[in-house]
Amino acid sequence: xxxxxxxxxxKKATMNYVLAVVSQINNGCNDVCIKARGRAISRAVDVAEIxxxxxxxxxxxxxxxxxTEVLPGEHGETANVSSIEIYMER
Amino acid sequence: xxxxxxxxxxKKATMNYVLAVVSQINNGCNDVCIKARGRAISRAVDVAEIxxxxxxxxxxxxxxxxxTEVLPGEHGETANVSSIEIYMER
Numbered sequence: 001x002x003x004x005x006x007x008x009x010x011k012k013a014t015m016n017y018v019l020a021v022v023s024q025i026n027n028g029c030n031d032v033c034i035k036a037r038g039r040a041i042s043r044a045v046d047v048a049e050i051x052x053x054x055x056x057x058x059x060x061x062x063x064x065x066x067x068t069e070v071l072p073g074e075h076g077e078t079a080n081v082s083s084i085e086i087y088m089e090r
Numbered sequence: 091x092x093x094x095x096x097x098x099x100x101k102k103a104t105m106n107y108v109l110a111v112v113s114q115i116n117n118g119c120n121d122v123c124i125k126a127r128g129r130a131i132s133r134a135v136d137v138a139e140i141x142x143x144x145x146x147x148x149x150x151x152x153x154x155x156x157x158t159e160v161l162p163g164e165h166g167e168t169a170n171v172s173s174i175e176i177y178m179e180r
Contacts, residue, residue: 041132045172049158053170064154066176068139080143082135086156 005029009036009044017047021088022055031062031089037069041084048086062087095119099126099134107137111178112145121152121179127159131174138176152177 007020017034024032036044052059065085073079097110107124114122126134142149155175163169 039129039132041135042129042172045131045156045174048156049170049172053158061156064156066135066138066151066154068143080139082132082139084135 005031006033006035007047009034009040009047011040014043014046014050017043018050018055021047021051025051025056025059025090031087034086034088035083037081037083041082044084044086048088052088056090058090059088060090062089095121096123096125097137099124099130099137101130104133104136104140107133108140108145111137111141115141115146115149115180121177124176124178125173127171127173131172134174134176138178142178146180148180149178150180152179 005024007017007024009017021032021034034044034048048061063085064087067083067085068080069083071079071081095114097107097114099107111122111124124134124138138151153175154177157173157175158170159173161169161171
């Protein structure tokens with residue numbers, strides 16, 4: 001999937017990301033990927049469900065991937081963080 | 091899936107749920123379902139990844155379902171809450 005079809009979920013309000021996904025689809029993309037790590041995972045699921053139920057009703061789930069990313073910590077150690085990738089298409 | 095194979099993720103520490111899933115599998119279940127709603131969704135993903143990477147290395151994802159549940163609110167209104175169901179099997 002092209003990098004511009006990926007929406008990364010961070011700490012902003014949920015509706016910011018909903019708007020980003022909806023704009024992406026209105027620009028002609030028929031598939032998007034919503035990615036998040038750690039606590040933002042819950043927000044990613046909210047974004048997907050809000051888009052699907054309120055804005056783009058023919059959008060469905062293609063695949064949901066769950067993984068662990070190893071991030072470098074502050075003092076040379078590493079931290080494991082769960083991540084989710086939600087693939088959606090019309 | 092039998093109700094006893096379902097682990098509901100709440101507000102306890104992550105490792106409590108990891109232990110519950112691992113016990114379930116050690117008792118002979120070859121498939122489990124991890125369910126969570128709202129902010130506990132991130133914890134559910136952590137539980138699945140910790141079990142898979144540290145305790146039951148031949149466990150994999152069978153399916154991940156994302157939905158919206160409509161809960162009755164305090165004053166007769168309703169609240170929409172996202173939910174996740176993570177199906178795992180060896």
